[in-house]
Amino acid sequence: MSEITPESVRHLASLARIALSEDEIASLTTELGAIVDAVATVQQVAGDDVPATSHPIPLTGGMRVDEPGAPLTTVEALAGAPDSDGTRFRVTAILGEEQ
Amino acid sequence: MSAPELIHATAAELAHRLSAGEVSAVEVTQAHLDRIAAVDGDVHAFLHVSEQALDVAAQVDADRAAGDALPELAGVPVAIKDVLCTLDMPSTSGSKILEGWVPPYDATVVARLRAARMVPLGKTNMDEFAMGSSTEFSAYGPTKNPWDLTRIPGGSGGGSAAAVAAFEAPFALGSDTGGSIRQPGAVTGTVGVKPTYGGVSRYGAIALASSLDQVGPVSRTVLDAALLHDAIGGHDPRDATSIPDAWPSMAAAAREGLTGDALKGLRVGVVTDLDGEGFQPGVRQRFHETLEKLAAAGAEIVEVSAPHFQYAIAAYYLILPAEASSNLAKFDSVRFGMRVDVAGGTVEDVMAATREAGFGPEVKRRIILGTYALSAGYYDAYYGSAQKVRTLIQRDFDACFAQADVLVSPAAPTTAFTFGEKLDDPLAMYLNDVTTIPANLAGVPGMSLPMGLAPEDGLPTGLQIMAPARHDARLYQVGAAVEQLLESDWGGPLWAKAPQLG
Numbered sequence: 001m002s003e004i005t006p007e008s009v010r011h012l013a014s015l016a017r018i019a020l021s022e023d024e025i026a027s028l029t030t031e032l033g034a035i036v037d038a039v040a041t042v043q044q045v046a047g048d049d050v051p052a053t054s055h056p057i058p059l060t061g062g063m064r065v066d067e068p069g070a071p072l073t074t075v076e077a078l079a080g081a082p083d084s085d086g087t088r089f090r091v092t093a094i095l096g097e098e099q
Numbered sequence: 100m101s102a103p104e105l106i107h108a109t110a111a112e113l114a115h116r117l118s119a120g121e122v123s124a125v126e127v128t129q130a131h132l133d134r135i136a137a138v139d140g141d142v143h144a145f146l147h148v149s150e151q152a153l154d155v156a157a158q159v160d161a162d163r164a165a166g167d168a169l170p171e172l173a174g175v176p177v178a179i180k181d182v183l184c185t186l187d188m189p190s191t192s193g194s195k196i197l198e199g200w201v202p203p204y205d206a207t208v209v210a211r212l213r214a215a216r217m218v219p220l221g222k223t224n225m226d227e228f229a230m231g232s233s234t235e236f237s238a239y240g241p242t243k244n245p246w247d248l249t250r251i252p253g254g255s256g257g258g259s260a261a262a263v264a265a266f267e268a269p270f271a272l273g274s275d276t277g278g279s280i281r282q283p284g285a286v287t288g289t290v291g292v293k294p295t296y297g298g299v300s301r302y303g304a305i306a307l308a309s310s311l312d313q314v315g316p317v318s319r320t321v322l323d324a325a326l327l328h329d330a331i332g333g334h335d336p337r338d339a340t341s342i343p344d345a346w347p348s349m350a351a352a353a354r355e356g357l358t359g360d361a362l363k364g365l366r367v368g369v370v371t372d373l374d375g376e377g378f379q380p381g382v383r384q385r386f387h388e389t390l391e392k393l394a395a396a397g398a399e400i401v402e403v404s405a406p407h408f409q410y411a412i413a414a415y416y417l418i419l420p421a422e423a424s425s426n427l428a429k430f431d432s433v434r435f436g437m438r439v440d441v442a443g444g445t446v447e448d449v450m451a452a453t454r455e456a457g458f459g460p461e462v463k464r465r466i467i468l469g470t471y472a473l474s475a476g477y478y479d480a481y482y483g484s485a486q487k488v489r490t491l492i493q494r495d496f497d498a499c500f501a502q503a504d505v506l507v508s509p510a511a512p513t514t515a516f517t518f519g520e521k522l523d524d525p526l527a528m529y530l531n532d533v534t535t536i537p538a539n540l541a542g543v544p545g546m547s548l549p550m551g552l553a554p555e556d557g558l559p560t561g562l563q564i565m566a567p568a569r570h571d572a573r574l575y576q577v578g579a580a581v582e583q584l585l586e587s588d589w590g591g592p593l594w595a596k597a598p599q600l601g
Contacts, residue, residue, distance in 0.1 A: 004471075008471075009467060012467045012470045012471055012474070013467060014451075015470050015474075016424060016428075016454075016466050016467060016470045017428075017431075017447065017450045017451045017454055018451060018454045018455050018458065018463055018466065018467070019448075019451035019452050019454070019455040020455060020463070021455075024460075024463065028463070028464060028467060031464060031525055032464070032467060032468060032471070034525075034526060035416065035464075035468060035525060035526065036468070036471070036481075038413060038416075038526055039413040039414075039416050039417050039481065039485075040413075040480075040481070041410060041413045042410055042413045042414050042417065042481070042484040042485050042487075042488045043480060043484050044410070045407060045410055045487075045488060045491060046483070046484035046485075046487035046488060047487070050487040050490055050491060051487070051490055052483060052486035052487050052489070052490065053486055053487075053489040053490040053493060054310060054486060055296075055310050055340065055542075056296045056310065056311075056489075056493070056539075056540070056541055056542025056543075056568070057295070057296050057297050057340070057342060057542045057568060059297065059339075059340060059342065059343075063339075064336040064337075065336075072203050072204070076203040077203065077434075079201070079203055080200050080201065080202070080203070080434070080435035080436070081433070081434055081435060082432060082433070082435075082436070082437065082438035083438065089433050089434060091432075091433055091446040091449070092441075092444060092445060092446050092448075092449055093444075093445050093446065094445065094446055095445065096445045096447075096448075
C-alpha cells in the first residue's frame with residue numbers, strides 16, 4: 001500500500017499552491033492511494049540496465065536563428081491580466097506579516 | 100448544392116466545388132452555422148461560435164472573384180479545439196480558470212489555417228486542460244455523442260469529434276496526449292490522426308504534457324484528415340521539438356491508397372497485447388472481421404507481441420501528471436485568467452485560492468499526483484521508472500515494426516458509455532486509453548477510423564492503425580485503402596447509419 005495520508009496530500013497541495021478543502025483532501029487521499037498503487041507497477045520492469053527516455057523523438061540543435069522578432073506590446077501582454085496599472089501586472093502583498 | 104448537401108459533403112468535395120465556382124464560401128459557411136444553430140443546443144460541441152466566420156468567407160469569395168490564386172482548402176470551414184490559442188476567439192482549454200481569455204497570439208496551426216484561407220467556425224469543447232476521456236470534466240458541461248445523446252463523445256477532444264459527426268463542420272483540429280483525438284474518433288464513428296511527435300507544431304497549444312502532446316486532424320474521411328494535416332504540418336521554428344524534415348504530401352498518400360493496391364502484400368501486425376480482456380465483445384468481433392477482410396484483400400496478417408504495453412497506462416499516469424503539474428504552474432492569478440481575491444492575503448494566498456476555485460477535480464487530482472511523483476525521495480521510484488518503461492515501449496515498437504509495415508488494434512476498448520458511468524472512478528476512466536497511450540509514449544503516429552457498429556448496442560467502433568515514427572504518409576495510404584474496403588462492404592460511409600438530429 002502507498003504512503004498517501006491526509007497530511008501528505010495537504011503538503012503536496014501547498015507545494016502546488018491549491019487551497020484544497022478538507023473534503024477534497026479526504027477524497028484525494030483515498031483516490032491517490034489507489035492510483036499510486038496502480039502506477040507503482042512501473043517499478044517491476046524498470047531495471048538498472050534500462051536507460052530513461054524523456055522525449056520520444058530525440059532532436060539536437062533545435063535552436064533558431066538569433067534574429068529579433070516582434071514581441072508582444074505592453075498593452076497586449078497586459079490584456080489578459082486580472083489587474084494591472086497599465087504598465088505592470090498588479091498583485092497583492094508579496095510577503096506576509098510573518099516574513 | 101442544397102444546405103443538407105453542403106453539410107454532408109466532405110472537405111475535399113467542398114474544396115472542389117468552391118474552386119469550380121459552383122458554390123460560394125459564404126453559402127458553405129452559412130449552411131454550417133445554420134446546422135450549429137439547429138443541433139448544437141443538444142450536442143454542445145462548441146464553446147464559442149465565431150462572429151467573424153461569414154466575413155472571412157466573404158473575403159475568400161471576393162478574392163476568388165478577383166481572380167486570385169487561392170490555396171486548395173480556401174473557403175472550407177473548420178472547427179478548432181479550445182486548447183489552441185486564437186486571436187479572435189476565447190481560448191479556455193475547457194477550464195474555468197481561463198474563462199473569457201482571448202490570447203494575444205494565434206497558435207501556429209491556427210495561423211496556418213488562416214493562411215490556407217479556411218474559415219474558422221468556432222472553438223470546440225474538451226475535458227479541462229485535455230484531462231479526460233469523456234468531456235465530462237469540461238468546466239462548461241459535457242458534449243453529447245451524436246449517435247446517442249445520453250452517451251459520452253469520448254475525450255478529451257469530444258467537441259471536435261462530435262462537431263464533425265453531427266455535420267457541424269467538415270473537419271476540425273484536435274490534440275492527442277494519450278488518445279484525445281483517436282478515442283473520440285472511435286466512439287463517434289469519425290476519423291482522427293495523431294501525427295508523429297514533432298510533425299505538427301505545438302506552439303500556441305495550451306500545454307498538458309509537453310513530451311506527449313501532438314496536434315492533429317479530425318474528420319469524416321481519411322482524405323480530409325490528410326488535407327488538413329498537409330495544411331498544418333511541417334517544421335515550425337517556434338517549437339523546439341518540431342521535426343525539421345521535409346514531409347511528403349499526406350493527401351497524395353491518401354489518394355494513392357484510394358486508387359492503388361496498398362493492401363496487397365502489406366504486412367499488418369496485430370498487437371496481441373491489445374486484443375483481449377477488458378475489450379467489449381462487439382469491438383473484438385468487428386476487429387477480427389476487419390482483419391479477415393484485410394487478409395482477403397491481400398494483406399499478410401502477422402501476430403506481434405509488445406510485452407511492455409501492459410505498463411503503458413502506469414507510465415503515462417506518472418509522466419503526464421509530472422509534466423502537467425509543471426505546465427499548469429503558470430495559472431498563477433497574475434498574468435492571465437481568473438483571480439480570486441483574499442482579503443488581506445498575500446499573492447500566494449490569492450494564487451492558492453484562485454487555483455482551488457479555477458481548477459476542476461481531475462486537474463487537481465493530476466497536479467497533486469504529479470507533484471508527488473516529482474517529490475524528492477520518490478522521483479527515481481516513480482517518474483524515473485516511468486521514463487524507463489518509455490524506453491521499453493519504444494523497443495517493443497521497434498521489434499513489432501521489424502515484422503510488420505503497420506500495426507493495428509481496436510482504437511478504444513468499448514463503444515461510447517453513458518454519462519456518469521466512470522466519473523467517480525479515475526482508474527476505470529484511465530483504461531479508456533489503453534490502446535492509444537503506447538503511441539504517445541513512443542512518439543509514433545496513429546490513426547483511428549470507423550470499423551462498423553458493435554452488434555450489441557449499434558454504436559460505432561474504431562480501428563487504430565499505427566506506423567513507425569515519421570511514416571505518417573503510410574497511415575494515410577493504408578487508412579484510405581481500409582476505409583474504401585470497409586465502405587464497399589457497408590454500401591457507403593458509416594455515418595449514413597447515424598440517427599437524425601434536430
